[in-house]
Amino acid sequence: MNTPTRSSAVPAAGQVWDPRAYARNGRFVSELGAPVLDWLAPKAGERVLDLGCGDGALTEQLVAAGCEVVGGDASAEFVATARERGLDARLIDGQALPFREEFDAVFSNAALHWMKRDPDAVVAGVARALKPGGRFVAEMGGAGNVASIRAAVYDALTRRGIDAVGADPWYFPTADEYRARLEAAGFTVARIEKFPRPTPLPGDVAGWLRTFAQAFLEFVPEGERADVVAEVQEVLRPQLGVAGVWIADYVRLRFIALKKVSA
Helix, strand or coil, X not given: CCCCCCCCCCCCCCCCCCHHHHHHHCCHHHHCXXXXXXXXXXXXXXEEEEECCCCCHHHHHHHHCCCEEEEEECCHHXXXXXXXXXXXXXXXXXXXXCCCCCEEEEEEECCHHHCCCCHHHHHHHHHHHEEEEEEXXXXXXXXXXXXXXXXXXXXXXXXCCCCHHHHCCCCCCCHHHHHHHHHHCCEEEEEEEEEECCEECCCCHHHHHHHHCHHHHCCCCHHHHHHHHHHHHHHHHHHHCHHHCCEEXXXXXXXXXXXXXXX
């Protein structure tokens, strides 16, 4: 019988998640996760880890499909919100997963790119958590994700003498790079794709920045943060804010990897 496992969690430096702001400015993240669920093809009775479960919107869908689901996230605020949905959500560091051969599948949507400190530890932890033959199905930001936004933020910080590279919380790999990490951890990659997905935002890019780019803004003196957001917004307006509709230049990396069965 599996017993609940505890882990300390280390969120991305400077990034604090406000579930209400996320629901307002980032709900599209879970809404666009349907294709990843299709790739997972969850089956009733399977035990699934939702790695980086956020507020539990997709975790809830896995439960509705009849799965026994553990949601894990490094944000205490998100974990509390997911628990309010009645979910088994736990405060977990994805770079130090505490499970061993417990899950039929590990699912992750829009979370792995926040686990920048040690991506190999993430993949190795997923491999340990899976039963032999289990599958790892995920989508994350791929190389080139939000490139225009990232460049504008880098420029704004660099002009203020701030090390934007050091502040950057994101890891956006190529398909070949992540395939190599998966294979090194003992996975067989059944499918991996990187593709552009221009994504309409529910508001302007300022709301997106305040929700998703806190790790950068944390290095800006508090009294200057609004100026940085406004500056980045104006730089991006001609490219991403056409006709008043803001479209972020998302690029996604999606894959299915299977844990090898030992001979």
